Amino acid sequence: MEKMKRAERMVAVMQVLMSKPNMLIPLTMLAERFGAAKSTISEDLLAVKESMRCTGQGRLETVSGAAGGVRYIPEISAEEAREFLVNLAERLSSQDRVLAGGFLYMTDLLYDPSILRPLALIFAGVFREKKPDVVVTIETKGIPLALVTAEALGVPMVIIRHGNKVTEGTSVSINYVSGSSKRIQSMTLGRRALEPGRKVLVIDDFMKAGGTALGMINLLKEFDADVVGLGVLMETPREEEPKLVDHYLSLLQLRELDPFKGVVQVIPQNSYLSL
Amino acid sequence: MEKMKRAERMVAVMQVLMSKPNMLIPLTMLAERFGAAKSTISEDLLAVKESMRCTGQGRLETVSGAAGGVRYIPEISAEEAREFLVNLAERLSSQDRVLAGGFLYMTDLLYDPSILRPLALIFAGVFREKKPDVVVTIETKGIPLALVTAEALGVPMVIIRHGNKVTEGTSVSINYVSGSSKRIQSMTLGRRALEPGRKVLVIDDFMKAGGTALGMINLLKEFDADVVGLGVLMETPREEEPKLVDHYLSLLQLRELDPFKGVVQVIPQNSYLSL
Structure with a gap:
């Protein structure tokens, strides 16, 4: 050359x-x-x-x-992160995102790399010092967020599957009660997917009661994993819905969602903004 | 400043x-x-x-x-792409990846950003001139590959879900026969997830008979989508298993997989290397 x-x-x-x-x-x-x-x-x-x-x-x-x-x-600067979250909360607080059944439509944003990349840099900035070996999530909607976070941290990702029909050799399944459906469900992870004793960062898109997060943490115990962090994009207010897990970081809060009045309000979390 | x-x-x-x-x-x-x-x-x-x-x-x-x-x-240089694929094929041709039932273990690589990034740049390099508006995939294993490809192209991703229990407003479902299980299954996409008339690049991790790919193409017709490209990471040999779709790009070929002898051979596709 x-x-x-x-x-x-x-x-x-x-x-x-x-x-x-x-x-x-x-x-x-x-x-x-x-x-x-x-x-x-x-x-x-x-x-x-x-x-x-x-x-x-x-x-x-x-x-x-x-x-x-x-x-x-x-990295992402604190100023850019703050501005991005304020903006994102505003985009999510739009009446036409309110779905029947009291859900909030957000998959368009959850699957958009230009939204995911800043979110990943925010999570990576917070959790890098915990030195996770791997980012773990559960299918399906949280996968893109977990993947970009893993890339921002320079580690691989592992996906916990629903049900117990995993065809990847020996696997471990547990039952859990998801906060949103209140039904007993099961989740599975192949033995081969995660070496014992790894430091794990758990990432998911949404937390209501935290039943799914608690299920993941319990399943990860079977792999002797050390859960060094738990990050979710959005949660419902803690005072309304007591959580089954402590010590997690959420970036946004779904303060209000009323499918009858068609009202939705999402706000950035002060806990993150004041870090 | x-x-x-x-x-x-x-x-x-x-x-x-x-x-x-x-x-x-x-x-x-x-x-x-x-x-x-x-x-x-x-x-x-x-x-x-x-x-x-x-x-x-x-x-x-x-x-x-x-x-x-x-x-x-x-972008990725032709030389780096070639070297990467040769290497990846070699890593996949390892006896300890042969699973009971004749499957090949590859999720560790499919979920690793350092493997996904070069693959995304290869797909983006081939399909950029088709100017896709969106990358579409079906859950679960192909999601990371589709996401990084979407990011390399600067477009959003859309995920088709299995079953028909999608809670995101009006949705369209179709039945299809997956080549590997030979069972009738269904896949669903919310009306809201994809505007009519978009140019779509379909990305998936594996193609056997192409039943799933054909299902996706048929479902996308309901959205008046123009499928401008179809890319899969790996396929079985065309001479062994006739495909239900034409005109697709696969990067690797699963030339041999014998769970009884514990033999597996993956090779890079000449069709791509000679592009």
């Missing part, structure tokens, strides 16, 4: 790092790829770090030593 | 663009944010474009005019 000017090399190095977020890239690899000395790449990286400091959209983490290198950690 | 040096500004501009792939960012926004003239930002972008040309990992697309701006299109 022809030699590049410094600014152009910095941009190219940046592109390589941002294309593989959370992955440790050895300096030697960058030096070889861009035909520059390792010391030159190191200097470039210092300047790159400096320019990132002011965007609030991610940072470089350098790991020294023989097995060292550099990785790009994607 | 204090004034930045050119190289540092280029890196910061790049970070803003790469953090919001496929999104059109107005030059005025960048100019304001970095306290530089629009003409300066334009010059920066030309240099950024140039340095990207040689990484093969994405490009800038500029849109001129009043509503114009610049967007980052993520």
Whole structure:
């Protein structure tokens, strides 16, 4: 490859790092790829770090030593996160989202990458320090949110299935009572899907009484998992519906939903905004 | 914000663009944010474009005019794609992935963002020119692949649900015969989930006879959708199992799977490698 000017090399190095977020890239690899000395790449990286400091959209983490290198950690600034959640709450507080039966239509947003990405960065920002090995969710609506959160953290995702007809070798099932339907249901996870003793972050889209979340936590106990965090996008008010789990982070609250009056109000959670 | 040096500004501009792939960012926004003239930002972008040309990992697309701006299109180089698929086929051709009943264990890879991201860039690279408005899949295992493909293309995703117990207003259900189980099953999509007349890219993880894919295509007809592409990660050999659908792209072929001998062989598809 022809030699590049410094600014152009910095941009190219940046592109390589941002294309593989959370992955440790050895300096030697960058030096070889861009035909520059390792010391030159190191200097470039210092300047790159400096320019990132002011965007609030991610940072470089350098790991020294023989097995060292550099990785790009994607982030969202507190200001952007706040603005995004206020906006999202407003979009969800729309009368035409009220469904018969007292449900709130939100799948369009839950499946939209441009909505999911900021949410993932918010969850990753909060839970990164807990160093989860894996993000766990239950099918179906929470899968996209769990996946992007896993990617933002640089870890894989595991999906707990409904029922017990899983065809993936030995599996563990438990019964649980979902808060919304009050019926006994079952959920299953293959033994092979999760090694024993992993640190787990549980992510789901919605929490009412927390029966599903509690079921997941109980199922994960069978895998000797250490649940280091639980994050949900939205919950009903705690004072209205006592929760079966404590210590979780929800980003939005469904303050009011009246299918008869056609009224819905979603608000951002102060607990997150004041973090 | 204090004034930045050119190289540092280029890196910061790049970070803003790469953090919001496929999104059109107005030059005025960048100019304001970095306290530089629009003409300066334009010059920066030309240099950024140039340095990207040689990484093969994405490009800038500029849109001129009043509503114009610049967007980052993520890509994967042909060489990286080929190497990745050869590697993935090898990882899948492992004896310990053979499950009772003649299934192949692959959920660990299907739920891993570091595997999904390159696959998404491969699908996006092939189907971008068809300009899909939305990526459609059916629950559950194909959801992560469909989501990352949607993000790589900058469009939302829609999930078809199994059964017909969807609680999201009016919905359309059809019956279909899945090739693997030979049983009649049903799938459902809410009217609200997909506007009529959209261009749709269908993505799924596995195709045997193609019964599920055909079912999705038939269901999408009820939404006047124009199916502009169908991509699956893996298929069984066409000569062994005639397919119910034509014109699709599969990236891998499950050439052999013998649960009695414990033999499995997965190969990359020549049809893709020779594109």
